[in-house]
Amino acid sequence: xxxxxxxxxxxxxxxxxxxxxxxxxxxxxxxxxxxxxxxxxxxxxxxxxxxxxxxxxxxxxxxxxxxxxxxxxxxxxxxxxxxxxxxxxxxxxxxxxxxxxxxxxxxxxxxxxxxxxxxxx
Amino acid sequence: xxxxxxxxxxxxxxxxxxxxxxxxxxxxxxxxxxxxxxxxxxxxxxxxxxxxxxxxxxxxxxxxxxxxxxxxxxxxxxxxxxxxxxxxxxxxxxxxxxxxxxxxxxxxxxxxx
Numbered sequence: 001x002x003x004x005x006x007x008x009x010x011x012x013x014x015x016x017x018x019x020x021x022x023x024x025x026x027x028x029x030x031x032x033x034x035x036x037x038x039x040x041x042x043x044x045x046x047x048x049x050x051x052x053x054x055x056x057x058x059x060x061x062x063x064x065x066x067x068x069x070x071x072x073x074x075x076x077x078x079x080x081x082x083x084x085x086x087x088x089x090x091x092x093x094x095x096x097x098x099x100x101x102x103x104x105x106x107x108x109x110x111x112x113x114x115x116x117x118x119x120x121x
Numbered sequence: 122x123x124x125x126x127x128x129x130x131x132x133x134x135x136x137x138x139x140x141x142x143x144x145x146x147x148x149x150x151x152x153x154x155x156x157x158x159x160x161x162x163x164x165x166x167x168x169x170x171x172x173x174x175x176x177x178x179x180x181x182x183x184x185x186x187x188x189x190x191x192x193x194x195x196x197x198x199x200x201x202x203x204x205x206x207x208x209x210x211x212x213x214x215x216x217x218x219x220x221x222x223x224x225x226x227x228x229x230x231x232x233x234x
Contacts, residue, residue, distance in 0.1 A: 035223070045166070045209060047223035059221045095165045105172040106213035106223075107156035111165030 002026040004034075004096050004112035011118045012086050019082040020115045022096030029077040030054035033099035035108060036070070036081050040092045050099060051079050086119045093117075123147050125210055125226035133234040140197040142229045144210035149190045154213045157186055157195045160228075161206045169208075170195065197231075205233050 007021040022034060035050035048064040051057070053072040060068075069082040083090060094115045097108035124147040134140055144155070152173035158166035168177040170186035173193055183198040197204055210226040 037223075037225075044227050045211075045225035047225070050221075061222060062220075097165070100171070103153065104175060105153045105156060107168060107171045107211060108158075108166075108223075109168050109171075109177065111167070114165050 002098065002110045004098065004110055006094075006096060006112040006115045009116040009118070011120070013121055014088055014119055015085050016119075017082070017084050018086055018117065019080050020094060020117070021078050021080050022112050023076065023078045024098070025077060027098075030074060033101065034072075034079045035097050035099050036068075037095045037097060037108075038064075038092045039095065039114075048081075048094075053077075053079060086117075088119050088121075090117060091119045122222065123150055123212055123214055123224060125212055125224055127208075127210060127226040127229045129229060130227075131230045131232060133232055134200055135234045136200050136202055138200050140195075140200055140204070140231055142195040142197075142208050142231070144188075144193040144195070144226050146191045146193070146212060150212055150214075152189055155186075155188075155193050156211045156213075158209045158211065159204075159206045160209065166209060200231070205231055207231075 003025045005023045030053045033050045033052050036048045038046045038048055049060040051070040058070045072079040095111050097111040100109045126145045128143045155173045157170040159169050160166045169180050169184050174186040185196045187194050207228045207230045209228045212224050214222045
């Protein structure tokens, strides 16, 4: 059974750093892209970036490039989303999701449960 | 960038009724690039439809997708209690320069009348 399990909720102050995780199981971790999606009441669902764990290749939405870092650890089937300096505007729910890329379509077939990040002084 | 617009914003229906949800793209897109998701409170989105009309594994056949060009539709033939949720359409785009991007519509909430 494919599962993506995300790390727990975090409360941080502006300027602090943070790294959240998404651990995959039930499939070949290195052969599927994993994407990150931000959700806020104001902007809805926004695709941020994705990583290919096989070679750590990454792709970013222009809106998020330079704002976050992606990484992966094949030994524990886990990908990470990292901020060096959080802002209040980073307050949101963050989802990881497995990407399917085929002639039949390009979409996310399994999603994590979400990680709520609250940034407040 | 292709912008997705969904209508209506909220759809109030009773169990057993038919739900018709619209997703309109700001320019013509390929059917293969359009997907639909369902999201319930406190959960991540669930894939329902990809390639505009192919049901994902395990999705009941009361869910169907259709459309082409700029106009796409998700239909729920007979609403069941577990179908009351928010529904999003999603488009995948690759530019001439190889830039990848996913965009989502703002969602349609289907609630109980």
